[in-house]
Amino acid sequence: xxxxxxxxxxxxxxxxxxxxxxxxxxxxxxxxxxxxxxxxxxxxxxxxxxxxxxxxxxxxxxxxxxxxxxxxxxxxxxxxxxxxxxxxxxxxxxxxxxxxxxxxxxxxxxxxxxxxxxxxxxxxxxxxxxxxxxxxxxxxxxxxxxxxxxxxxxxxxxxxxxxxxxxxxxxxxxxxxxxxxxxxxxxxxxxxxxxxxxxxxxxxxxxxxxxxxxxxxxxxxxxxxxxxxxxxxxxxxxxxxxxxxxxxxxxxxxxxxxxxxxxxxxxxxxxxxxxxxxxxxxxxxxxxxxxxxxxxxxxxxxxxxxxxxxxxxxxxxxxxxxxxxxxxxxxxxxxxxxxxxxxxxxxxxxxxxxxxxxxxxxxxxxxxxxxxxxxxxxxxxxxxxxxxxxxxxxxxxxxxxxxxxxxxxxxxxxxxxxxxxxxxxxxxxxxxxxxxxxxxxxxxxxxxxxxxxxxxxxxxxxxx
Amino acid sequence: xxxxxxxxxxxxxxxxxxxxxxxxxxxxxxxxxxxxxxxxxxxxxxxxxxxxxxxxxxxxxxxxxxxxxxxxxxxxxxxxxxxxxxxxxxxxxxxxxxxxxxxxxxxxxxxxxxxxxxxxxxxxxxxxxxxxxxxxxxxxxxxxxxxxxxxxxxxxxxxxxxxxxxxxxxxxxxxxxxxxxxxxxxxxxxxxxxxxxxxxxxxxxxxxxxxxxxxxxxxxxxxxxxxxxxxxxxxxxxxxxxxxxxxxxxxxxxxxxxxxxxxxxxxxxxxxxxxxxxxxxxxxxxxxxxxxxxxxxxxxxxxxxxxxxxxxxxxxxxxxxxxxxxxxxxxxxxxxxxxxxxxxxxxxxxxxxxxxxxxxxxxxxxxxxxxxxxxxxxxxxxxxxxxxxxxxxxxxxxxxxxxxxxxxxxxxxxxxxxxxxxxxxxxxxxxxxxxxxxxxxxxxxxxxxxxxxxxxxxxxxxxxxxxxxxxxxxxxxxxxxxxxxxxxxxxxxxxxxxxxxxxxxxxxxxxxx
Numbered sequence: 001x002x003x004x005x006x007x008x009x010x011x012x013x014x015x016x017x018x019x020x021x022x023x024x025x026x027x028x029x030x031x032x033x034x035x036x037x038x039x040x041x042x043x044x045x046x047x048x049x050x051x052x053x054x055x056x057x058x059x060x061x062x063x064x065x066x067x068x069x070x071x072x073x074x075x076x077x078x079x080x081x082x083x084x085x086x087x088x089x090x091x092x093x094x095x096x097x098x099x100x101x102x103x104x105x106x107x108x109x110x111x112x113x114x115x116x117x118x119x120x121x122x123x124x125x126x127x128x129x130x131x132x133x134x135x136x137x138x139x140x141x142x143x144x145x146x147x148x149x150x151x152x153x154x155x156x157x158x159x160x161x162x163x164x165x166x167x168x169x170x171x172x173x174x175x176x177x178x179x180x181x182x183x184x185x186x187x188x189x190x191x192x193x194x195x196x197x198x199x200x201x202x203x204x205x206x207x208x209x210x211x212x213x214x215x216x217x218x219x220x221x222x223x224x225x226x227x228x229x230x231x232x233x234x235x236x237x238x239x240x241x242x243x244x245x246x247x248x249x250x251x252x253x254x255x256x257x258x259x260x261x262x263x264x265x266x267x268x269x270x271x272x273x274x275x276x277x278x279x280x281x282x283x284x285x286x287x288x289x290x291x292x293x294x295x296x297x298x299x300x301x302x303x304x305x306x307x308x309x310x311x312x313x314x315x316x317x318x319x320x321x322x323x324x325x326x327x328x329x330x331x332x333x334x335x336x337x338x339x340x341x342x343x344x345x346x347x348x349x350x351x352x353x354x355x356x357x358x359x360x361x362x363x364x365x366x367x368x369x370x371x372x373x374x375x376x377x378x379x380x381x382x383x384x385x386x387x388x389x390x391x392x393x394x395x396x397x398x399x400x401x402x403x404x405x406x407x408x409x410x411x412x413x414x415x416x417x418x419x420x421x422x423x424x425x426x427x428x429x430x431x432x433x434x435x436x437x438x439x440x441x442x443x444x445x446x447x448x449x450x451x452x453x454x455x456x457x458x459x460x461x462x463x464x
Numbered sequence: 465x466x467x468x469x470x471x472x473x474x475x476x477x478x479x480x481x482x483x484x485x486x487x488x489x490x491x492x493x494x495x496x497x498x499x500x501x502x503x504x505x506x507x508x509x510x511x512x513x514x515x516x517x518x519x520x521x522x523x524x525x526x527x528x529x530x531x532x533x534x535x536x537x538x539x540x541x542x543x544x545x546x547x548x549x550x551x552x553x554x555x556x557x558x559x560x561x562x563x564x565x566x567x568x569x570x571x572x573x574x575x576x577x578x579x580x581x582x583x584x585x586x587x588x589x590x591x592x593x594x595x596x597x598x599x600x601x602x603x604x605x606x607x608x609x610x611x612x613x614x615x616x617x618x619x620x621x622x623x624x625x626x627x628x629x630x631x632x633x634x635x636x637x638x639x640x641x642x643x644x645x646x647x648x649x650x651x652x653x654x655x656x657x658x659x660x661x662x663x664x665x666x667x668x669x670x671x672x673x674x675x676x677x678x679x680x681x682x683x684x685x686x687x688x689x690x691x692x693x694x695x696x697x698x699x700x701x702x703x704x705x706x707x708x709x710x711x712x713x714x715x716x717x718x719x720x721x722x723x724x725x726x727x728x729x730x731x732x733x734x735x736x737x738x739x740x741x742x743x744x745x746x747x748x749x750x751x752x753x754x755x756x757x758x759x760x761x762x763x764x765x766x767x768x769x770x771x772x773x774x775x776x777x778x779x780x781x782x783x784x785x786x787x788x789x790x791x792x793x794x795x796x797x798x799x800x801x802x803x804x805x806x807x808x809x810x811x812x813x814x815x816x817x818x819x820x821x822x823x824x825x826x827x828x829x830x831x832x833x834x835x836x837x838x839x840x841x842x843x844x845x846x847x848x849x850x851x852x853x854x855x856x857x858x859x860x861x862x863x864x865x866x867x868x869x870x871x872x873x874x875x876x877x878x879x880x881x882x883x884x885x886x887x888x889x890x891x892x893x894x895x896x897x898x899x900x901x902x903x904x905x906x907x908x909x910x911x912x913x914x915x916x917x918x919x920x921x922x923x924x925x926x927x928x929x930x931x932x933x934x935x936x937x938x939x940x941x942x943x944x945x946x947x948x949x950x951x952x953x954x955x956x957x958x959x960x961x962x963x964x965x966x967x968x969x970x971x972x973x974x975x976x977x
Binding site: 014015017018019020021022040042043044046047048050051052061064065066067068069070072073077082083085086089090105106108109110135136137138139140141384387401402403404405406407410457458459 | 465466467468469470471474475477478496497498499500501502504505506508509512513514515516517520521523524525526529540547558559560563564590591592594
């Protein structure tokens with residue numbers, strides 16, 4: 001296979017394995033503590049959820065299925081009455097601050113008017129009802145979160161610049177009087193800028209990671225005014241003209257669009273804070289928008305790289321193949337190229353070239369800097385074809401879904417299942433180590449086992 | 465619409481895929497949206513399959529919604545045909561595709577024109593049958609397809625084998641301990657001098673199915689999958705079948721007795737001598753299986769009359785209930801199954817053995833029943849295991865749905881004589897663990913847990929004060945639940961909402977009246 005000089009984009013058949021986007025309830029219900037997720041779908045959706053989410057299902061989760069029966073499909077039953085009955089039951093048992101309906105393929109096909117019924121029941125029940133269509137007809141895996149956040153964007157309160165400024169001033173006054181000592185020790189008090197920037201970050205992250213990113217920005221004197229989603233539904237951030245927004249995950253293009261077009265926010269297009277290189281570029285971009293000279297970032301990045309030395313020893317020079325299923329692929333590949341790996345292929349379900357523009361250009365720069373061939377980017381990949389290519393390329397590591405992981409291992413190709421990247425903490429300087437921990441785990445294990453000579457454990461031929 | 469958190473049996477297409485991917489060289493193509501191929505993950509993870517699961521999806525997306533699948537399904541079938549040349553391609557509808565009401569049969573017919581592989585459409589209705597019923601149906605459909613084809617080509621061989629032989633029908637991928645059961649059954653048959661003609665679907669090849677009628681009789685170890693096929697073979701070829709599950713000493717003996725009858729019937733026609741398995745059964749029961757001796761040993765005395773609850777699929781729940789009651793003297797308070805479609809058979813089997821029969825697909829109902837009975841042990845699915853954890857009641861897992869730990873690497877059959885040993889261990893371990901826990905409680909063990917209400921669906925109108933909570937915690941665990949419940953009943957009867965220590969004592973007093 002010839003090496004490529006520029007980034008090339010291909011599109012295949014879309015016959016690939018990924019999780020259904022309704023899986024986003026798994027992490028979102030934990031993130032938004034006062035929410036309840038109701039998936040309006042069939043047994044198939046329910047079966048997927050209960051198996052994919054494993055043990056959480058036994059811990060009285062705040063999600064459930066509204067399972068459609070034959071009467072619902074043939075419209076013998078009234079959707080509004082049925083949903084009303086179920087939501088009243090949820091209200092009685094759990095009393096959530098918000099109910100989020102997840103529309104599925106079935107509601108899409110039978111054209112159930114969730115957006116129409118939602119507001120009526122919302123009025124009747126007195127609980128906000130948000131409708132997100134996270135179905136497998138349109139979306140893959142993490143894009144489910146995108147649809148939920150895009151829908152939630154409409155529920156954020158309106159940002160009022162006047163009132164905000166007053167509040168800020170009063171806070172500042174207190175600051176001035178009480179913490180003058182702290183202030184004077186700060187080396188770069190960009191006070192003017194700090195007052196001007198209203199920054200809301202979007203993307204669901206574990207609260208520790210969110211506060212780590214908050215404090216990274218605080219070091220640059222940028223205060224994050226809020227997160228979408230917030231820890232609780234009732235704490236959603238205000239949005240509107242004059243509010244800057246920045247994404248932390250590569251799969252949030254609908255949310256970004258909604259924030260810009262419907263809420264008139266200004267989007268900061270930056271690479272994503274995955275890996276120390278990404279985190280630095282992300283912070284630098286935000287700083288540049290607010291006219292702040294970044295402070296101490298280079299030292300910080302170098303320090304992190306130094307800490308990764310042991311891992312780099314394992315990954316440098318190794319090759320990797322992303323089959324593609326969660327849209328984090330470009331950012332992780334860019335980080336791993338910077339770590340010295342050779343990426344053959346980046347499979348990705350969907351690529352929004354505008355939303356990911358900064359990330360793509362950082363990927364290109366990184367390849368040039370590291371003097372490695374540009375990987376081919378394959379949108380809507382075809383798993384069967386990928387398997388043939390992998391057979392030819394023999395990568396040291398494949399990042400893949402669980403459907404292919406064991407069969408590939410049996411054929412002597414080390415694998416890391418991609419789903420872990422969506423649940424592990426991979427954002428910011430501090431968590432760069434965790435990404436490499438995940439990537440090197442199969443490599444470390446298999447160096448030990450490799451000596452045993454049991455690498456090929458399948459009787460089938462090496463192709464599928 | 466139904467509010468559901470969890471389900472026992474999966475959707476229909478899972479059943480079809482289980483059958484299709486159990487056969488060798490059969491490929492299933494699902495007509496499904498992106499993400500519905502989760503079956504591949506389950507097979508690859510739970511069964512730790514080394515090979516790629518032969519299931520792909522012909523993706524239903526927006527374009528399909530707008531314009532119909534058009535050539536997409538046909539192209540996918542023909543592509544798979546060229547890539548892998550399977551013996552059979554099973555086009556599998558999903559819940560999504562069944563509402564689209566595309567003429568899938570038409571796609572199958574058109575794809576068949578070009579493909580070398582046979583192509584069929586799995587004939588299952590998503591909204592009427594579950595995983596198990598669909599699996600049963602698909603197995604019958606595939607067998608019927610192959611037999612019809614062989615008949616047309618005049619390759620059907622109906623002459624019975626020289627030596628007595630049997631087909632084992634119904635062991636499939638993702639089945640509860642099916643691989644081990646199958647090995648144990650083969651061993652049993654070998655002991656009896658019976659040749660295994662075919663095993664379907666697990667590991668079976670479609671090319672061999674034409675020889676199914678050559679066996680003397682069929683064995684259907686599990687009620688859920690295989691009965692339809694057995695009935696088909698009986699109707700078409702007059703092949704008798706045994707649907708008794710050889711689980712437990714008594715049923716295994718019964719099973720072998722039926723084999724004896726079938727063999728001797730043919731032996732009589734062929735003027736061969738008859739076989740007698742009585743001595744074999746006797747020897748196995750008394751000396752090879754440890755279970756008979758075990759239930760006689762003094763260890764097992766402690767189990768006599770202990771309460772248990774059983775829940776699972778029809779086959780396993782019925783068999784385990786029989787074993788507990790008849791072979792171990794355990795008192796089964798409630799026996800239940802989620803196989804609603806087979807409730808009549810189930811009720812007949814366990815009706816005389818337990819106080820209560822529970823037929824439901826709702827796990828909260830099972831949980832509440834268990835919480836009310838407070839048995840010493842539960843034998844159920846993974847869901848019951850978790851209910852047991854919550855209630856501090858040990859649970860032995862005896863049926864699907866299951867987790868990865870129920871696909872053990874070691875040899876753990878539930879059927880046959882080795883199966884009786886495994887089950888005896890499972891039962892004994894569940895109960896002793898429970899007893900040890902109680903002893904710890906009685907002798908001031910490590911109990912610092914607070915008792916919260918045990919029902920899954922609760923009406924918590926009663927308020928325990930902290931003193932009464934403390935008092936309650938002093939009571940040994942094995943009676944604590946009962947005392948708590950009695951106190952609450954007393955409180956409700958007397959319109960008391962706040963339970964103080966005094967109320968507890970009053971309730972106790974009332975009881976001892």
